Amino acid sequence: MAEAPTDPSHPAAFWDARYAEPGYAYGEEPNAWLVRQSERLPTEGAALVPAAGEGRDAVWLAQRGLRVTAVDLSREGLAKTGRLAASRAVEVETVHADLQDWTWPVEGVDVVALSFVHASPLFRAEMHRRAAGALAPGGLLVIEGFHVGQLVYREVSGGPPRADMLFTADLLREDFAGLEVVELEEAETVLREGIYHDGPAHVVHGVFRKA
Template identity: 40%
Template sequence: MKDRPLNDPGAFWDEKFDGPDYRYGKKPNAFVAEVLPDLVEPEAKVLCVGDGEGRNGVWCARQGYETTSLEPSAVGTSKIKALAAEQGVELEVIQDRMPSDEIDEAAFDVVVLTYVHAPEPMRRQIHSACLRALRSGGVVVLEGFTPDQRRNDRTSGGPPKEELMFTAEILRDDFRGAHLELLSEMTVELAEGDGHRGPADVVRMIARKPAQ
């Protein structure tokens, strides 16, 4: 049972997302909303990986970005579609996990990856697939918890085990070959639904895929 999220993230997250509430709220992640408008053109093609209940994907579609939302949970994908309908926007929703055969390589200007935590080797595979999905010059925008989240006994969310989280050094290695325009560990105050609330130890990254 303890390996279920690793083997079947869709079923694991189905349970977490079941119910009317949006676990991380309906507003986008603050870092994503802050940096995307300055990073990309209004017509950019954006892929939100592990989009959960769609807070980032639906916000991206509202900005006018051509948005694809990829999420393994059936419950999550239903809620993404419901949120898009509620807010009157369209986006492509794919129920799958990364790496995904449904995702074209070199197709996207941006990959958004917030709080998608997985153990090795899955973590590296997800990160490599995100880089492959980008066109040359495209960017990955990532936020996630660092192991300090557990060491500091934070109650603002995240997986139970430190090894499921990542440091800036781990990301530097996973995204080697990309130009790291931002890579920073910090403590922030999260206010993202009931799932992420309070002081949190996170890492933020903007990684640009170099020209071939």
């Protein structure tokens, strides 16, 4: 399904409206790239899920044994995160905040999961710097987002309408230059993640480690 353009002046209203719709916009199951990292991910310690939305990744990480903090500016999304966690009998700490104003942890978490978090071009590099800074030594950052080539697919599988909000592998390599690249690739794939990510898509995904 097509994704309506985000109104940059009212992002919370946009996301609250989306998450007030019935069902889970991006599904109840975790992002497939995150799941592919199962062997690498710790099953204890702390995880941070910035822009967690309705909590699919946060809840899955909690089910695996991690203490999870899910941050989002949408109260509707966080309420659904709480309900999804309760339905799976796990706890997730939910924090209602704009990541631009939030006090990020420093060297405090073992995992950061960023699925389809496309900040404004003014904040993207800073957000990625803070996400990397949140990792404790040895920690892993798992990221998947849309490649600039997604613009041709966005009517079927979503994503922001602007090329300057999208990724390339080189851009992520530069943003996370302080971390070791464990895996990083651009891929044509098929997303099956709820009604808003459903169909062919062009993504970039990676795993980075803090030394």
